[in-house]
Amino acid sequence: MMELSEQSSSRTVESDGSTVHFHDVGTGPPLVIQQAFGPLPGTTAWLTYHRILADLAVDHRCILVDYPNFGRSSAREFHEPVHDLYVRNTLAVLDELGLDAVSVLGVSTGGTVALDMAMTAPDRVSRLIVGGCSASTGGDPYLLAPAPSEVGRLFDECQSRPADLDRIARLLKAIVFDPELIDDDLVERLYAWRLREPEHAEAWSRSTIVARSNLAALARITVPTLIVHGRxxxxxxxxxxxxxxxxxxxxxxxxxxxCGHWPPFERPHQFVTAVRAFLAA
Structure with a gap:
């Protein structure tokens, strides 16, 4: 199995006056992997996807993009549909690497970013793998489920209050189906990061997520698409x-x-099997 290094694959690019962090590993057709949602800072793309990277990087060039305020990329205040910002960051990475059309994979927030990218820059997206995501900034209306969701409420509680180990642990354990996947070391690392770099949470608290429905625009996405969702x-x-x-x-x-909100972290074998079959089709 391919040996991967979080440190040696780390790269950055400047976009709109701030630093965007990404990883570049593997060889083959490019596959852009968008970061998932979770506590900030610390919920990096590497954390969410590292369990599937060795399989995907055998025959794909995997480019993992980190968002502002989640740790590796700069802290940044924004007042817009936040997924538009993340799409611009991704396009800056693609331009830096000289890549045109790519396959895009993203769960959670990353899925919404992938869909947004396919709507706003359709010439840059050839295939989509999404899951655990809404189509719209601000979420989509549900018939049965309550809004905000349990994880959404725990995130707001975690980010609106001072750093706290128990709050971070509750949020992480609600994200996954099996709480045993969240060990004390992970909780303590994210807690220490929050204390060490408070500017991420502070920039988030000053920002405004402008809601926008994208449901009507989804019909414009005609590229092959796979949805992988945790029950x-x-x-x-x-x-x-x-x-x-x-x-x-x-x-x-x-x-x-x-399986909960992070399928590539929780059920990596089953997730990557579905993804590889889709990409090979």
């Missing part, structure tokens, strides 16, 4: 995946049981 997602319920399936004309859906 027990407590951030974006399964009905969110069914909603996407109804709006995306070229989408298929894989549901992973005993």
């Amino acid at each position: 027990s997602d407590r951030m974006v319920p399964l009905e969110g995946a069914l909603m996407l399936l109804g709006y995306l004309p070229s989408a298929d859906l894989v549901v992973l049981n005993n």
Whole structure:
């Protein structure tokens, strides 16, 4: 299995006056991997996807993009649909690397960014793998599930108050189906990062996420699309995946049981098997 290094693959690019961090590993057709949602700072793209990278990097050039305020990229205040900012950062990375059309993978926030990218820069996206995501900045309306979700409430509680080990642990354990996946070392690392670099949480608290519905625009996405969703997602319920399936004309859906909001972290083998089969088709 390929040996990967978080440190040696680390790179940065400047975009709109701030630093965007990304990793570049593997060889083959480019696959852009968008960071997931979680406590900030510390929930890096490497954390969420490191368990599938060795498999994907065998025959894909994997480019993992980190968002502002989540640790590796700069702290940044914003007042717009936040996924638009993340799309601009991704396009800056692609321009830096000289890449045109790419496959894009993203769960959680990364899925929303991938969809946004396919709508706003369709010539840059050839395939999509998404999951655990809404289509819209600000979320989509659900028929059954409450809003905000459990994870959304815990995130707001975590970010609006001083750094606290218990609050970070509650948020992380709600993100996954099996709380045993979240060990004390991970909680302590994110807690220490929050204390060491408070500017990320401070910039987030000063920012404004401008809501915008993208549901009507999803019909414009005609590239092959795979949705992989955790059955027990407590951030974006399964009905969110069914909603996407109804709006995306070229989408298929894989549901992973005993899985929450981070499928590549929680069930890496099953997730990467579905992704590799889709990319090879």
